[in-house]
Amino acid sequence: MNLRDARVASFAVPLGLGLLLGLIGPTAEHWGGRPGAAVGAVFTGGWPWACYAFLVGYFRRSKIESVILAPLGLAIGVVAYYLIKGNLASLGGLNFSGARSSGIALWGALAFFFGAPLGLLGNLAQVPGIGGLFFRLLVPLVAFYETSMRLETESRGPSQIVLGTWTTVRFTAVAVAIAMVAHTVRGWRRSRRIRSAGMGAG
Structure with a gap:
């Protein structure tokens, strides 16, 4: 190609x-x-x-x-x-x-x-690290908000399958957001330790 x-x-x-x-x-x-x-x-x-x-x-x-x-x-x-x-x-x-x-x-x-x-x-x-974290959290936050609103306002209408799907999406969005934050914080701490070690060696 x-x-x-x-x-x-x-x-x-x-x-x-x-x-x-x-x-x-x-x-x-x-x-x-x-x-x-x-x-x-x-x-x-x-x-x-x-x-x-x-x-x-x-x-x-x-x-x-x-x-x-x-x-x-x-x-x-x-x-x-x-x-x-x-x-x-x-x-x-x-x-x-x-x-x-x-x-x-x-x-x-x-x-x-x-x-x-x-x-x-x-x-x-x-943008790597904490600088881009807010933007990366946008999609799980939107998914959590939308499914929460649907579960609150339409709980009597849809079938149990649909309600279960929305609930699963909501919990998955929370898990993804937590994983993103944990990964970013862990990377930030690692880079901070590397910089500290480099300054100490210098």
């Missing part, structure tokens, strides 16, 4: 993942059953989309590319989500065309509005 092909692939991969993000949720819901309900509960929430935009920025060297690719990938995901949801609904004899158009317009606009800052925050999370 030459340099040009590698460059094209570096742009195509995040956009392709945005497309996949949009397809997973409605497809899983259409499958039905316990696995479909659990996967659908995860990927129809807001935090996986925020996580996607954040990670796009995290894995880009350029802040400009982070700000461009993150919202563009989200917009592709939104279009894919509503198109596949509409097609699956039509197979069941439902008319989803009106909701599809309004959903694409609304969430497509929000994808650009929130995607750019999330991509930038992901890029800033590359």
